[in-house]
Amino acid sequence: MTDSKPFGTILTIDLDAIVENYTLLRGTFTGSDCASVVKANAYGLGVDKVVPALAAAGCTTFFVAHLNEGINLRRILPDAAIHILNGPTPGSESYFTENQLTPVLNSLFHIAAWKNFLSTQTFSETPPADIHLDSGMLRLGLPPNEVKTLAQKPGRLEGLRVDTLISHLACATELENPLNAQHLESFKAELNDLRITAPTKVSFCGSSAIFLGPDYHFDLARPGAALYGINPLSGRPNPMRQVLRLQSKILQVRDVDTPQTVGYGATHRITQSGKIATAAVGYADGFFRSLSNCGCGYIGDIRVPIVGRVSMDLITLDVTDVPDHLLHPGTLIDLIGPNYDLDAVAEDADTIGYEVLTALGSRYQRIYNGGNG
Numbered sequence: 204m205t206d207s208k209p210f211g212t213i214l215t216i217d218l219d220a221i222v223e224n225y226t227l228l229r230g231t232f233t234g235s236d237c238a239s240v241v242k243a244n245a246y247g248l249g250v251d252k253v254v255p256a257l258a259a260a261g262c263t264t265f266f267v268a269h270l271n272e273g274i275n276l277r278r279i280l281p282d283a284a285i286h287i288l289n290g291p292t293p294g295s296e297s298y299f300t301e302n303q304l305t306p307v308l309n310s311l312f313h314i315a316a317w318k319n320f321l322s323t324q325t326f327s328e329t330p331p332a333d334i335h336l337d338s339g340m341l342r343l344g345l346p347p348n349e350v351k352t353l354a355q356k357p358g359r360l361e362g363l364r365v366d367t368l369i370s371h372l373a374c375a376t377e378l379e380n381p382l383n384a385q386h387l388e389s390f391k392a393e394l395n396d397l398r399i400t401a402p403t404k405v406s407f408c409g410s411s412a413i414f415l416g417p418d419y420h421f422d423l424a425r426p427g428a429a430l431y432g433i434n435p436l437s438g439r440p441n442p443m444r445q446v447l448r449l450q451s452k453i454l455q456v457r458d459v460d461t462p463q464t465v466g467y468g469a470t471h472r473i474t475q476s477g478k479i480a481t482a483a484v485g486y487a488d489g490f491f492r493s494l495s496n497c498g499c500g501y502i503g504d505i506r507v508p509i510v511g512r513v514s515m516d517l518i519t520l521d522v523t524d525v526p527d528h529l530l531h532p533g534t535l536i537d538l539i540g541p542n543y544d545l546d547a548v549a550e551d552a553d554t555i556g557y558e559v560l561t562a563l564g565s566r567y568q569r570i571y572n573g574g575n576g
Contacts, residue, residue: 207568210566211451211452211454211484212451212566213450213568214447214448214449214569214570215448215570216248216569217444217448218252218571218573219572219574220444221257222256222260224429224430224431224443224446225237225426226260227442228424232408234421235404235423236263236422236424237426238264238284238424238426239264239266241253241254241257241265241267241427242269242288243561245431246427246428246561247561247563248431248446248560250276250279252571252574254279254280256574257430264283264284264285265280265284266285266425267285267287268287268288268289269289270295270298272287273285274304277303286305286307287306288343290308290309290313293316296316300330305330305331305333305367307333307343308334308335309335309345310343310349311359314334314360314363317363318359318361321363329363329364330364333367334365334368334369336369338371338387339372339389340371340373353397354396354397366404367404368403368405368406369405369406370386370393370406370407372409372411372419373386375409375412376411376437378415378436383412383415387418404422405422406421407420408425409424409428410427410428410429410430410433410435411435411436413429414442428560429443430443431560432544433545433546433555433560441546445541445545447539447560448540449537449563449567450535450538451482451500451535452533453481453482453532453533453536454482454483454517455532456481456530458476458477459476459477460473460477461473461474461475465510465511466510466514467512470511477521477522479519479520479522480522480530480534481520482536484516485514486514487515490538490564491559491562493554494513494548494551495509495511498513498548499543500520500536500537500538501540502534504542506542507522507525507536508520508521539559
């Protein structure tokens with residue numbers, strides 16, 4: 204294990220838990236293949252460590268958002284299928300073919316540009332591309348009028364090798380939300396209009412939609428957040444294993460009493476005698492300022508509330524209830540862990556687990572357990 208002495212905060216990532224989550228999702232999915240979404244540096248956990256573990260578990264298809272993420276991923280995985288969700292920007296098409304990356308074409312403009320690029324090149328086999336149909340998100344993807352244009356003028360697809368037709372749900376975490384069924388019907392209608400046949404695959408569900416049942420599954424799943432321990436089922440028990448633990452060291456403990464105040468802006472006032480610990484983490488590490496006076500940590504099973512403002516490098520916690528023999532410089536405080544998981548932290552920070560993960564800072568010592576760690 205790497206020496207932790209130079210580090211104030213330690214982030215431990217369980218690669219075996221990520222693999223178990225992938226295995227659970229793949230086993231729940233009734234289609235033929237389950238990809239992994241590893242954009243944003245594998246949701247902040249380290250693509251260079253996470254991806255080899257997933258590949259060793261049998262995952263052969265990966266999705267990222269940006270072209271540069273795909274180029275980096277290709278260096279790690281020479282043989283995997285890698286899809287780029289944001290598609291090609293003008294002039295970037297050759298990077299896709301040089302690195303064997305599959306662009307997701309999100310508009311008629313994308314389709315025309317990709318087709319024009321292919322017409323100027325010579326390939327032994329036509330490079331694949333995906334087509335994204337917008338079934339109700341109003342973000343990327345062909346809107347209904349463009350789908351109708353494509354259906355009426357199928358010649359626009361001549362010369363293209365369509366690998367996967369994809370779409371995405373807006374409210375999949377809410378299993379009872381009627382928009383899920385509406386978006387499914389819209390997607391089916393668009394598929395029927397286009398009549399693009401095999402060997403093209405169809406991909407509709409990310410993490411949460413896997414739990415909506417086989418009607419949503421089609422051929423290829425694209426789970427992301429649930430791989431990393433985020434609950435895919437809003438308001439229900441989390442079926443996923445927790446993947447990470449964030450621990451910060453106590454730097455100093457002091458006795459306090461009324462009428463003292465804590466931190467910038469004096470936002471917390473001491474009302475009775477007690478103890479305050481200062482720990483080595485702050486918003487420069489991606490530890491949200493919104494956790495000021497509302498988040499917490501744990502020393503063992505004892506909850507220690509964050510009091511005062513989260514500052515750039517430090518937080519302060521009320522450790523009055525902690526036995527004195529546990530209160531000394533170097534004691535570890537769980538800030539994300541078994542008693543206070545990722546989704547609980549996100550709720551207290553008034554955000555979502557995705558943002559907590561992708562904000563994880565570069566100053567942490569990162570320890571990888573299991574897999575290829």
